[in-house]
Amino acid sequence: MTYDAGHFDVIVIGAGHAGVEAANAAAKRGAKTLMLTLNLDMIAFMPCNPSVGGPAKGVVVREVDALGGLMGKVIDKTYIQMRMLNTGKGPAVRALRAQADKPLYIQEMKYRLENQENLTLRQAMVEKLIIEDGVCTGVITETKAAYHAKSVIITTGTFMRGRVIIGDLSYESGPNNQRASVKLSEHLEELGFELVRFKTGTPPRVNSHTIDYSKTEIQPGDDHPSHFSYETTEGILDQIPCWLTYTNEFTHKIIDDNLGLSAMYSGMIKGTGPRYCPSIEDKVVRFHDKPRHQIFLEPEGRDTEEVYVQGLSTSLPEFVQHEMIRSIEGLEKAEIMRAGYAIEYDSVVPTQLWPTLEVKNIPGLYTAGQINGTSGYEEAAGQGLMAGINAAARALDKETLILDRSQAYIGVLIDDLVTKGTNEPYRLLTSRAEYRLLLRHDNADMRLSEIGHQLGLISDERYNKFLEKKELVDQEKIRLEKETIKPSEELQKLTDEVGATPLREPTKLADLVKRPEISYSLIEQLSPAPNELPSDVKEQVEIQIKYQGYIEKSNQQVERMLKMENKWIPEGIDYDAIGGIATEAKEKLKKVRPLSVGQASRISGVNPADVSILLVYIEQGNIAKME
Amino acid sequence: MGCRELETDTIAAISTPIGEGAIAIVRLSGNEAITIANQFFQGRDLTKVDSHTIHYGKIIDPTIDQVVEEVMVSVMRAPKTFTREDVVEINCHGGLASVNRLLELALQMGARLAEPGEFTKRAFLNGRIDLSQAEAVMDLIRAKTDKAMNVAIKQLDGKLSKLIQRLRQELLETVAHVEVNIDYPEYDDVEQMSHDTMLLKTKEVHQEIERLLQMAKQGKILREGIATAIIGRPNVGKSSLLNALVHENKAIVTDIPGTTRDIIEEYVNVRGVPLRLVDTAGIRDTDDIVEKIGVERSRQVLKESDLILLVLNYNQELTEEDIQLFKLVEDLEVIVLVNKTDLAQKIDLEKVNELVKGHPVITTTLIEEKGLDELEAAIAKTFFSGELEPGDLTYVSNVRHIQLLKQALAALDEAMNGMEANMPIDLVQIDVTRTWQLLGEIVGDTIRDSLIDQLFSQFCLGK
Ligand SMILES: Nc1nc2c(ncn2[C@@H]2O[C@H](COP(=O)(O)OP(=O)(O)OP(=O)(O)O)[C@@H](O)[C@H]2O)c(=O)[nH]1
């Protein structure tokens, strides 16, 4: 027997990094939104490393922010350390990473959600979905509350039939000993979902007082921290450093000697783990010649002594973890506070989703985050945001949003998932993006503010600020294209200083900026803009001019891609009725049901001939449809 | 590859099947067809001529300012053309080599090599088409692409593809190295890839590709016709056969067994079928080192041949070596010649008929030039009955390879320019990755995921 607990536009199951963005975005679009979570004290909890951002991921945080999301604002308010990575490289790969204060992050996130209009937070364990005529219309909790909604988003992360494993100990559990979500997983199976078993892991945490930092290398934050959110105006000045140490041959011997006890190697773990986040056992076995591996000691917050031992993810028994830790320089006396563990969980095969993250076979139902086979807080946040936007669109009959591969890393991520699927927990890498020069950290606002504003995700005030910035950038670019500079002694002195070849004839300022040795700041000395420009404007001007050639080349490629991307495949097309497409390709097409010819061409097993045939078939206009 | 520019760029291809008739046509279609053709045509200004007119003129290679060929060019303007786009057809009399040259010029001037069935596809896409027509086009695409694939695969086991795979691997390791620097900036096991190291790597690959293109120019990669190997024991008359087919004394003929030591290649047109004839050293067990190398190479030639002419001696009994030869060519396209019928019969013809397993057997006496007609007829028959599959496809896929190699080289040039201009390594790397992908298209491997696989197998990555 259930009771009617209320009616909503959108229900979000879960309040992890996907759930919070989903709920926030849906509420911001004006949907009456309910967010259900197992434990209200664990909203946006970080069960793994205490950090946000990094290459590719950091850009996702910026994108989330440009679309009105929370992650950037919350980390900007709570970080203990901020670093810009890859500063020595090109602008396309610069990336911001913050060390998080885990408890503070939770608090700040919860507070913001509590104060978000249209959003209700409630603690509950969802056991079932309400499905009417094949459409998802609500959820039922273990306390028999029935909530009704037009759209439901599942963001249950690694909780689904979660199982924690330490050595030969194994028990049903979500991350950090929270309750696992068993009934829901079984229910999804009953509904015909294809699930796979994935695995991930986490290292032990030690008490800071028991670490001898004098034997480790300090890793401080930046003197002038940058920020994720375009709204952040103030930085945090007293940053806390991380520390670097290494494993050694003794550590490796301990691991070798006890390998049989590792759940990973004893056969207890059946799930597929990610290659990019290997356990220490894996590293030692697969790269046996490596004499040492890096270990980063990362504080979990300001007001806690727990330190995360990054690089030592393991499923070895607790006593081996002790030995292992103590073999490491600086950790000889370290006390483990929590043991590391591996966790196995069910995830949804993501090719079952449309690019909107709606489940193909159950209209009204969406899944986002780690449940879709990804890993990482940022990947989860990006998906949550998109699911929230689209679930609200369905509920309110507003426009949906699909980002393409040239618009955002989020687009790359979701396209990869729903088109190719993944056979290991999926992590974003810059190399997954074909157009990474266009998907920069610095231009997320340029790429997405327009959309964010249109969908009601960012305020008019912020949008107007963005327009101002854009205008300033354009004006300054025009100025640099117009103004020329003549060779002079003063100029020669300046070019000599930076090791650039001297000018022979009058040169446009823009052409000067294109020279690798010459920075925009030099131009400022030679011929300043009429009004002092904000630093982010200068940055844009410099990047856009300096790398113009490469950017144009990328743009041309994008144009070509978009032609195919805009060739829509009619809904319900019957691939069996198309002669000539190879059988394997047909099966794949039937499964993925691509929306466009472009998407079809990215499915593995669909070759160029199949794509050509599909094009011809669509062009003739007489499309056979399935029943 | 799947995402080609959609039906707007100008395409070019050879549109007469090779071997059928003496005239070959290079056809261009697309917005730029006329301006492209005009760039290497000397005669009337094609951009000014009326639609559906034919013009006599010369083809010039503008890069060396040399007349290549005398041609007739038809200009047909949209929409009353086959493809409903501007179409230019260049008719030339020359053999395969000159058609090839014309096509290459067209590609150099900005046309793209047409994919199999693409002219027809455009014709239909640009007109209004019904389902039955569409089906015909789809069948065509399927058939042509599959054939092209077969040819591509056939060329895969060659040396060329091995070399290209090696170059790709080298580029891949370089690219993966840069990627690790980007995605794992704190990973201390690999140094930051420097411009110098990268330049060194790209220069190596650059040289190799240039060498390949050089070889292609000399016709060493480009297979201009059906690779036809003449094999047989020493002294059976192989070199005599080559001379008879080319109507010239190209190969040395003596009565000393083992005369031909090295491989001799000749091009000949047999009843419209282009052959690249290869005379080989007689195959037998031998201790003579020079000859031994020749024998080794003969075996290699067999592997790369489309057609084999196996010569036997009428005047000798079948030997163990003959039987070995039959085995060697078992699954290949073979015509068997029993030569020296002017001399006394010692060969067991029944045994021969048993060994050939249905392949044609021709008796000849090359000294009296008898039996050549039958041989030529047999070659033509094998070709036109479709038993041989090289023709335009082998040829086109070769032009395609050369085109891709050139693009790869251009991408590498851009990478090197970037390095010289001191552009950040992750930008330079875009062009290196592009090179890797272009080389991948030659060997039919365009999957980007292998980069990510390389990343995780080459490096132990954590944070
Ligand atoms: N009587 C007769 N002699 C022939 C005939 N064909 C070739 N010969 C002779 O046979 C000898 C060998 O001929 P080649 O063409 O050099 O034979 P080959 O197979 O190339 O020999 P190697 O290069 O030594 O392996 C020469 O003296 C030819 O004149 C033929 O039909 N009848």
Ligand SMILES: [Mg+2]
């Ligand atoms: Mg000879």
